[in-house]
Amino acid sequence: MQLYNKNSYPLKEIEDNSIDALITDPPYGISYQNNYWDKDLPLKEIWENSFRTLKYGGFGLVFSSVRLMHRLMVDLEDSGFIIKDVLFWSYLNGMPKSRNVGLSIDKELGVESKKIGEYKYVQGYKEKKDYKATKKDKLSPASELGIKYDGAGLGIKPAYEPIILIQKPLKKGLNVSQNIIKYGTGALNFENTRIPYQDGEGKVGHNPHPKGRIPSNIIRTETQDDGYDKFFVVPKVRQKKDDFNSHPTLKPVELMHHLIKLITFENQLILDPFMGSGSTGVGALELERDFIGYELDKEYFEIAKKRVENMKKNLEYSLF
Numbered sequence: 001m002q003l004y005n006k007n008s009y010p011l012k013e014i015e016d017n018s019i020d021a022l023i024t025d026p027p028y029g030i031s032y033q034n035n036y037w038d039k040d041l042p043l044k045e046i047w048e049n050s051f052r053t054l055k056y057g058g059f060g061l062v063f064s065s066v067r068l069m070h071r072l073m074v075d076l077e078d079s080g081f082i083i084k085d086v087l088f089w090s091y092l093n094g095m096p097k098s099r100n101v102g103l104s105i106d107k108e109l110g111v112e113s114k115k116i117g118e119y120k121y122v123q124g125y126k127e128k129k130d131y132k133a134t135k136k137d138k139l140s141p142a143s144e145l146g147i148k149y150d151g152a153g154l155g156i157k158p159a160y161e162p163i164i165l166i167q168k169p170l171k172k173g174l175n176v177s178q179n180i181i182k183y184g185t186g187a188l189n190f191e192n193t194r195i196p197y198q199d200g201e202g203k204v205g206h207n208p209h210p211k212g213r214i215p216s217n218i219i220r221t222e223t224q225d226d227g228y229d230k231f232f233v234v235p236k237v238r239q240k241k242d243d244f245n246s247h248p249t250l251k252p253v254e255l256m257h258h259l260i261k262l263i264t265f266e267n268q269l270i271l272d273p274f275m276g277s278g279s280t281g282v283g284a285l286e287l288e289r290d291f292i293g294y295e296l297d298k299e300y301f302e303i304a305k306k307r308v309e310n311m312k313k314n315l316e317y318s319l320f
């Protein structure tokens with residue numbers, strides 16, 4: 001396991017064709033919560049170098065945003081990767097970034113909106129010890145045009161995060177089996193990621209697999225009320241679940257487990273060039289995979305190191 005506190009772009013420490021899988025949650029380029037590192041999408045250089053370091057037939061999973069995944073996908077494709085699929089991690093608790101356009105129209109027209117009550121305002125998950133919820137006025141538009149547009153908004157409720165599934169092409173001239181024999185890469189690992197059949201459910205197909213269905217490209221944060229759930233379910237995690245972890249875009253280790261199991265086999269080597277607080281590394285350790293991670297920010301790097309060390313200790317204890 002290697003963790004580097006440096007810019008990942010050159011990936012100088014890594015030999016060509018040596019990594020089995022790329023799993024990463026890069027900056028989305030949307031200035032999420034004004035984080036300085038999220039202003040822009042990563043440069044194409046990192047995907048070109050990831051391509052260079054990945055083995056032939058190796059898979060990758062790259063988190064992205066609904067708004068900019070198209071640009072990221074073009075960069076990945078232009079760097080040589082095949083776009084295989086886009087997984088949707090769907091959730092119910094997304095916050096629409098919107099406002100009442102009717103009130104904005106009142107403001108524009110210089111008309112004072114009507115106060116119809118008060119509400120408590122707490123921003124995101126940022127509740128700190130000394131943080132108090134502020135009271136805000138509940139308003140209703142007063143101008144004629146404002147009333148017409150009362151409740152109109154600018155953005156629909158977000159309900160999924162896309163995760164792009166990519167693959168470095170097989171070595172020229174080799175078929176899948178030959179590629180696996182030579183490099184150990186080229187196929188997805190369904191054995192541990194199948195979705196079990198529900199008790200009593202009629203099995204699908206002529207020769208149903210005893211462990212259940214092949215995992216789909218939808219992952220959910222909770223079961224939804226549409227009969228029995230045929231999807232892999234991983235709840236979101238709140239910031240600071242580990243009390244020392246202040247990373248604002250922490251991904252659940254349980255989700256990383258699923259992704260790791262899907263595109264790697266035991267003892268394979270995973271690269272995460274944007275590891276943040278190290279969720280991919282922690283998941284990799286638990287599943288007996290090797291890991292190389294990069295993180296530019298010193299504070300996040302220290303968190304990742306601590307999480308990985310804690311996990312190592314837990315694993316050592318669990319041997320006795």
Ligand SMILES: C[S@@+](CC[C@H](N)C(=O)[O-])C[C@H]1O[C@@H](n2cnc3c(N)ncnc32)[C@H](O)[C@@H]1O
Nearest residue numbers: 007008025037250251274276277279295296297
């Ligand atoms: C979306 S966050 C990853 C969060 C991670 N999934 C977790 O669970 O903690 C992306 C991270 O990439 C880091 N980063 C941005 N540019 C980088 C670069 N050039 N080299 C290394 N890390 C970088 C940021 O500091 C940020 O922590």
